[in-house]
Amino acid sequence: MEHIFPRIDRRKSRQQLRLKYGLAGGALLAIGIKRGSFFGGILSLAGANLLVKGITGHDLLETLGVTSFTPTGQNAQVPHQLGVQIQRTITIGLSPEDIYGFIRNFENLPRFMKHVQSVEMQGDKNAHWVIAGPAGRKMEWDSEIINEIPNELIAWQSVNCPDMENAGSIRLEKAPQDRGTVLRLSLRYMPPAGSIGAAIAKLFGKDPEAEIAADLCRLKQFLETGEVCTTKGQPVGGLQARREYERVQERNRELLKSSTEAITTESDYSSEKAKSASASGSSSF
Amino acid sequence: MKAVCWHGKQDVRVDNVSEPKITNPRDVIIRITLTAVCGSDLHLYNGFIPSMKSGDILGHEFMGEVVEVGTENGLKQGDRVVVPFALACGNCYFCRKGLTAACDNSNPNADMLEKKDGYASSGLFGYSHIYGGYAGGQAEYVRVPYGDVGPLKIPESIPDEQALFLSDIFPTGYMAAENCNIQGGDVVAIWGCGSVGQFAIRSAFMLGAGRVVAIDRFPERLALARKGNAETINYEEVDDVVEELKELTGGIGPDSCIDAVGLEAHGNSADAYYDRAKQMTGLTTDRLSALRQAIKACRKCGTVSIPGVYGGFVDKMPMGTAFGKGLTLKMGQTHVHRYMAPLLKEIESSKIDPSVVISHRINLSDAPQAYEVFSNKEDHCIKVVMRP
Numbered sequence: 240m241e242h243i244f245p246r247i248d249r250r251k252s253r254q255q256l257r258l259k260y261g262l263a264g265g266a267l268l269a270i271g272i273k274r275g276s277f278f279g280g281i282l283s284l285a286g287a288n289l290l291v292k293g294i295t296g297h298d299l300l301e302t303l304g305v306t307s308f309t310p311t312g313q314n315a316q317v318p319h320q321l322g323v324q325i326q327r328t329i330t331i332g333l334s335p336e337d338i339y340g341f342i343r344n345f346e347n348l349p350r351f352m353k354h355v356q357s358v359e360m361q362g363d364k365n366a367h368w369v370i371a372g373p374a375g376r377k378m379e380w381d382s383e384i385i386n387e388i389p390n391e392l393i394a395w396q397s398v399n400c401p402d403m404e405n406a407g408s409i410r411l412e413k414a415p416q417d418r419g420t421v422l423r424l425s426l427r428y429m430p431p432a433g434s435i436g437a438a439i440a441k442l443f444g445k446d447p448e449a450e451i452a453a454d455l456c457r458l459k460q461f462l463e464t465g466e467v468c469t470t471k472g473q474p475v476g477g478l479q480a481r482r483e484y485e486r487v488q489e490r491n492r493e494l495l496k497s498s499t500e501a502i503t504t505e506s507d508y509s510s511e512k513a514k515s516a517s518a519s520g521s522s523s524f
Numbered sequence: 525m526k527a528v529c530w531h532g533k534q535d536v537r538v539d540n541v542s543e544p545k546i547t548n549p550r551d552v553i554i555r556i557t558l559t560a561v562c563g564s565d566l567h568l569y570n571g572f573i574p575s576m577k578s579g580d581i582l583g584h585e586f587m588g589e590v591v592e593v594g595t596e597n598g599l600k601q602g603d604r605v606v607v608p609f610a611l612a613c614g615n616c617y618f619c620r621k622g623l624t625a626a627c628d629n630s631n632p633n634a635d636m637l638e639k640k641d642g643y644a645s646s647g648l649f650g651y652s653h654i655y656g657g658y659a660g661g662q663a664e665y666v667r668v669p670y671g672d673v674g675p676l677k678i679p680e681s682i683p684d685e686q687a688l689f690l691s692d693i694f695p696t697g698y699m700a701a702e703n704c705n706i707q708g709g710d711v712v713a714i715w716g717c718g719s720v721g722q723f724a725i726r727s728a729f730m731l732g733a734g735r736v737v738a739i740d741r742f743p744e745r746l747a748l749a750r751k752g753n754a755e756t757i758n759y760e761e762v763d764d765v766v767e768e769l770k771e772l773t774g775g776i777g778p779d780s781c782i783d784a785v786g787l788e789a790h791g792n793s794a795d796a797y798y799d800r801a802k803q804m805t806g807l808t809t810d811r812l813s814a815l816r817q818a819i820k821a822c823r824k825c826g827t828v829s830i831p832g833v834y835g836g837f838v839d840k841m842p843m844g845t846a847f848g849k850g851l852t853l854k855m856g857q858t859h860v861h862r863y864m865a866p867l868l869k870e871i872e873s874s875k876i877d878p879s880v881v882i883s884h885r886i887n888l889s890d891a892p893q894a895y896e897v898f899s900n901k902e903d904h905c906i907k908v909v910m911r912p
Contacts, residue, residue: 332616418617453634459616460613460629463613464550464614464670468611468669469547469548472547473659474544476531476581477529
């Protein structure tokens with residue numbers, strides 16, 4: 240197959256053709272269903288493939304990892320099913336030294352990485368991660384830093400994680416003019432259930448590259464402004480308003496109850512917070 | 525508290541909602557004393573802006589009194605402030621350059637806006653989820669993030685009605701005029717005599733324009749434009765606005781043109797009907813008969829300045845004309861923060877009284893009727909202000 244279809248970047252043409260794919264797919268599907276029989280079944284499958292391509296932008300064939308149909312360029316699928324690779328760049332208005340100091344302590348990562356519940360440093364180069372994985376599963380593994388150049392590079396890989404081997408690196412480079420630092424994040428992992436799992440997750444809208452992009456956005460916000468912008472808990476009208484209002488009242492009642500109960504443990508909590516807030520003095524989001 | 529909430533196309537209601545709370549350290553909570561309905565709110569009302577959800581609180585022009593402060597940020601309880609409609613962190617590259625409407629860090633739904641625009645600009649109060657989904661200020665209280673950057677303190681000598689428009693329409697009209705790059709004595713033509721157009725007229729004179737020609741169809745708006753020393757054209761009474769402008773300017777054309785109309789342009793020309801037909805069938809999103817006229821009318825090597833809001837795509841945009849005449853097009857959301865203090869000085873020295881644009885003063889509970897009247901331009905409506 241790869242010899243017949245040259246690997247060209249089809250992303251742009253695919254987007255333009257999406258509506259046509261969708262319409263053609265819908266028509267083929269309808270014809271196939273109406274026709275029935277074996278040939279009708281083939282038509283239905285082809286129609287379903289085109290319809291899915293029109294709606295989601297992804298081929299059903301792509302999900303099965305037929306690489307010749309996979310677009311090239313920056314994306315979340317490495318050819319030959321060697322796991323998922325993500326690369327993302329962002330410019331942050333701090334010096335490489337300040338950023339390095341913050342992220343070198345992996346315990347800061349949960350502050351901006353949505354799916355990382357906690358990271359515990361065990362010595363200078365080793366860490367224990369707890370992740371909220373796909374379908375709400377909790378996953379844990381250890382990592383070790385395999386390469387680092389202060390203020391330029393941190394590279395790590397997982398150890399003892401047969402379920403989801405992963406490796407990553409962060410490169411820091413001074414940005415031109417007074418823009419700060421260019422941060423390049425590279426992640427590579429073998430998702431559970433192989434690339435089929437990743438592909439099915441992608442069909443239903445969970446795009447790991449987009450989630451990592453959002454994580455980096457939160458990192459930028461946290462480092463530049465001291466907080467992560469949010470509209471959580473804000474007032475809203477209509478039917479939602481009554482439910483939200485009741486939820487806020489309930490939470491306030493619980494907070495009041497727990498604050499009176501937890502007076503004796505408050506000192507432990509504040510020392511925990513002091514340990515994890517190494518580079519910046521602001522609270523987490 | 526009471527708040528004006530969007531519930532669908534042309535369905536705006538006053539709901540009872542919870543009060544906002546401090547969520548981030550740099551937040552402040554404002555008790556609103558005066559708020560307004562903007563022409564761009566009508567795009568939400570008429571269903572032109574996507575990503576609205578039933579229950580969203582509207583309103584991006586508001587001012588009031590600080591009632592709660594997150595951390596030390598120069599504001600304290602009791603301070604009387606007016607708040608810009610765009611949220612700006614003050615720390616990112618764009619904020620540091622004074623381009624606060626392009627803030628990198630104030631949009632929690634940046635990924636949505638990135639899909640549309642390539643890069644996400646700042647969050648806005650009360651203007652749909654693609655711009656952050658922040659609860660707006662047509663309410664009794666509002667949470668203002670980055671309270672150390674946005675709110676501007678107003679002296680006691682300036683009443684609410686004069687200070688309120690520093691939140692949006694006065695800086696918008698001013699930036700539109702500034703973008704025209706007015707040289708002394710220039711002729712500026714302005715499409716749209718709503719409140720933004722009115723401030724653009726007065727700002728153009730402040731910046732040294734020799735003549736301003738204002739174009740609209742509503743007599744009360746044209747009258748208010750004349751009060752601001754503009755010459756006026758009622759486009760329903762002339763055959764061809766472009767030809768009329770040519771005659772008025774000795775065959776040269778205005779040096780710069782301002783489109784203060786935006787995506788819901790009305791017109792009675794063939795191209796205006798074409799836009800409407802395409803919009804009704806979903807084949808285009810924005811109507812641009814005002815912009816087309818501005819491009820046609822502008823003199824060669826002039827500037828077209830666009831404060832009017834456009835959201836999506838336009839059809840039959842005369843790029844060939846714009847190129848052929850060597851026009852400069854300048855546009856975008858207003859970088860309100862950098863204009864507020866200088867314009868406050870203009871108000872304090874009585875060079876301008878912004879309250880002249882107010883035509884209706886109502887209570888918050890009458891907001892739904894106000895939206896309808898404003899949208900249909902009934903009752904000589906120009907600008908509606910509301911007291912919670």
